[in-house]
Amino acid sequence: MSAFVTPTRTLISQAQLARPLGRTVYWTVFWVLTALFALAFLFPLYWMVSGGFKTPQQIIQTPPSLLPTSPAPGNFATAWRDMDLGRLILNTTLYAGGALAFQLVFDVAAAYALSKLRPVFGNGVLFAMLATLMIPTTVIVLPAYLTANDLPFTHWSLLNTPWAIWLPSVANAFNVFLLKRFFDSIPTELLAAAAIDGAGPLRTLWSVVLPMSRPILGVVSIFAVVGVWKDFLWPLLVLTDTSTQTVNVGINQLHVGVPENVFVAALAIASVPTIVFFLFFQRNIMAGLTAGAMKG
């Protein structure tokens, strides 16, 4: 990304910045912002981690101490054990992985069909999908819950099963839209060439379209994984059994009766997986985020 070098000028010209006054102002603003960001975004995380190290007396002490004077790392072990954090994190990872797989298979197939195979009523289907963008999931959460609890015709209940997370995640109009738009930009001639070589639609999708679509697949994958990690209301309803819950729901459910310092330690542990994920994929996540927003 060219974000790190700015050859084009911005609001303030290079010449103005090069002047002594400009330079002073620039560095003042720079250091103030640096400190402000650390205070606003790093300090709360530090406070959380250090709070996890405090003893029960220390965490309610006034005024609170900046450092845990007699660190109690045992809080983290207690939190891990008592709140069954390992299971919550494992559950969420499983849900996120499954949602990713289902979205990649079904949404990519659907977007490919709508973009390249163009069946009759294809536009009608696309419109019906896009219309769901106008209807936020929070509004239909009750009938969706009742449906998941008693599926039409089969009368199966998906409650407390991974399917309750995986299948609804496929109904993601934004992802279908992003994928279709990307596939639209792939020249039809290329697919026709593959067809002449005797490739069927599936083969064309696999060997021609998908290899060209890596960037958009990355974006959709990140949205899928982050979406499951951040969702709260839906899993709160469909995962009532503590052994099946996600991190968000589990923390909400299990915090009753847990001592403050242990609970803060649990919050710190719960935040580790996504933050590590972010540090690993930060470039892709940030690029995907802006690309998604621009195209949406």
Next chain:
Amino acid sequence: MATINLTRAVARDLRAADPARRGGLRRRLRRNATAYLFLAGAVLCFAVFSWYPMIREVIMSFQYTNFAGDTKWVGLRNYQRVLHDPDFWSAWRTTGLFTLFALVVGYAVPFALAVVLNEIRHARSYFRLLVYLPVMMPPVAAAFLWKWFYTPDDSGLFNAVLHAVGLPGVQWLQSSHTLAVLCLVLFSTWINMGGTVLVYLASLQGIPGELYEAAELDGAGLLRRVWHVTVPQTRLILSMMLLLQIVGTMQVFLEPYIITGSANDTTSVVYLIYQYAFNYDNYGSAAALGVLLLLVLIAFAGGYLWLSRRAEEE
């Protein structure tokens, strides 16, 4: 992927061979069957978890139903009940106030910050990384963290800070409705602004430098350059984010649910839907309230779609 160079004639031949255009009834039937096979999984999921619940929501709003499944048509009685519930107006007041504060704090601050950040030429990844960190926290963990920061006695982080600079402590969530909602907005802004700041930064980088150059030559000062170049150039993104944010904040649930509970009347509309359905087992009222919320949101969402279509044309 090898670059494929085709002469115009070959391209035309190939276009004629495009499977989507080739004739023959049987062939066309087969192509449609294949296409619908590809569509089946997604269409089924949309049908079961989006389209059908949508219809069911409207039907349920005219019925009396509960978890046991007794069903009775009651006409508009659910709507009457909801409109006469004092909690209904209180929930809209909270939601409206949340949306309003979120506009002042959560909308203006990220844009101003992005404009300043775009001028910073050093350690850019430091700023981007930090502002996005909260976005990556599990929101429930972050909400509990802030609830702890808002502890009313002097052991709470925010009161300790006030204390350190010689100010008296504040009953953040307990004293007044307005302050409690403001506290929720502060948290919401903290955890969400990373995404907006990055989107604004990306659109700011798309502004051609010549525009600033020209404005400066015409004698425009710093603030006038912001007003006459930066804002018009990012107008589309700004208005899209505005609508997205309004639609998003009108659906606020997690913040009041975790941080304030139903204390101090901070129940939001979606939280009230949740309470009707799962605390009072009154599905009809929940559905009616859902439909009412939807009608309000559609006005905003319609505006959003209209804007993004215009963005596409440009």
